[in-house]
Amino acid sequence: MTRLSDHYGFEISTADPVAAKAFDDGAQSFVAWRADAIGHLNKAIEADPNFPLPRILKAWILHSARTAKFNAAVDALLEEAAPAVADAPERERALADAVRIAHEGNLRAGVSLLETHVATHPTDILAHRLLQFELFWSGESIWMRDIVERAAPAWTETTPDFAQFQAVRAFSNEEAGEYQTAERCGRDSVDREPESAWGAHAVAHVLVMQGRIDDGVNWLENLCGNWERANQIAHHNWWHLCLFLLERGEHDRILELLDTRVRNPESPLVKAMPDATIDLQNVASLLKRLELRGIDVGGRWKTIANFCAERVTDHDNPFSSAHDAIALSAVGRHDLVDELAGNMRRVGIETGPLGNATRSLGAPLVEAMGAHGEGDHERVVNLLWPIRRELAQIGGSHAQRDLFFQVLVDSATRAGRDVQLSVLLQDISGIGFRRVTERTLYRDALARAA
Ligand SMILES: [Fe+2]
Secondary structure, rough: OEEEEEEOOOEOOOOOOHHHHHHHHHHHHHOOOOHHHHHHHHHHHHHOOOOHHHHHHHHHHHHHHOOOHHHHHHHHHHHHHHHHHOOOOOOHHHHHHHHHHHOOOOHHHHHHHHHHHHHHHOOOOHHHHHHHHHHHOOOHHHHHHHHHHHHHHHHOOOOOOOHHHHHHHHHHHHHHOHHHHHHHHHHHHHOOOOOOOHOOOOOHHHHHHHOOOHHHHHHHHHHHOOOOOEEHHHHHHHHHHHHHHHHHOOOHHHHHHHHHHHHHOOOOHHHHOOOOHHHHHHHHHHHHHHHHHOOOOOOHHHHHHHHHHOOOOOOOOHHHHHHHHHHHHOOOOHHHHHHHHHHHHHHHHHHOOHHHHHHHHHHHHHHHHHHHHOOHHHHHHHHHHHHHHHHHOOOOOOOHHHHHHHHHHHHHOOOOHHHHHHHHHHHHHHHOOHHHHHHHHHHHHHHHOO
16 A cells, blocks of 8 residues: 655555545644534545544544533544554554543643654644644643744744644744734734634734734724634634623624624524534623623523533533533523532542543532622632632633633622732733733722722
């Protein structure tokens, strides 16, 4: 068998040009955050059932969806790929071993395998994309930045998918607080590839951290026409636009974008996957932020609450569980919030590092979100205060987790905890947010406490 090479120059374990082309299309789609990756990978599997790599990448994509709904599918894909993996090239074996270990709940061990691989193959953009996400969901921003910076000198403008590498580099630097490098690389990614939704996203993060509100609105409004082929990252980028609009007090526009862009039930993407984890997170996060500012969101909680109710036994992502709890609490299902927290404490004991974060951080966070919904602000502070500095370990970005700080600040002021309020505002600055006291919720909390 004469093995072929993929788009990135790596030997792949198929001699079938149709399978190789379909895998390339799927890999490039995945790397660029496009919506058609799985379709291409299915074609590759059909063309050469003994070619393990499309199954491995499909397993990675389903694993990355962060929902237990896909666990059986991930297990089946890895089992089907296993016999051929033994004789596959090093890269295929590394990708297979890493997803298996990560999917068992040890995200950092999965990353460590891929880290070794990219140390010798620093231009493997596929591996960079995958390990960035595992580190993102582990709260390991410095590690994320170190890997990408170690690889950067090996890249040139002509390396395939350089624009996508710049996007990865931008976001890792942003989360690590290196805003200049992040903005430079993110803008370069979009200059080279206007459809780069991940590059646009990284710069949006820089701008929100720095409190550059008008810059953020202009940046995203100028680019939003470029995301037609993007997957759910397009919804998340609209969510980012809403964060800036929130600071400008444009609440009606946010409500309209929620229905039409952030999660439009009539859009093909939402129809194909109405319970997509990232979409549920985006909606819950925005609705809660609006309510924290006293805005009536109408019946919009009902658009996601039923999906969240189905997830009280889904413990693939404690960050998402906290958003599920927010939605369930908003529709009065406090019984399900309690059930979710109880399940997280139990399941957390049985699984690896992800289980530790689920039990020790996720469960109290879920309880705190429920307590806020019930107006028990003393309990919110008592639950969140001891864990607030460890919350990064449940994953997500600084901008996303800011919601939990907004809830905590809201409760601290309502419970009259003025000393803790001033410490919290210092914490939020320490995370990397600039102009903290100018931000709507924090500014208003300070005014209330004065
Ligand atoms: Fe984001």
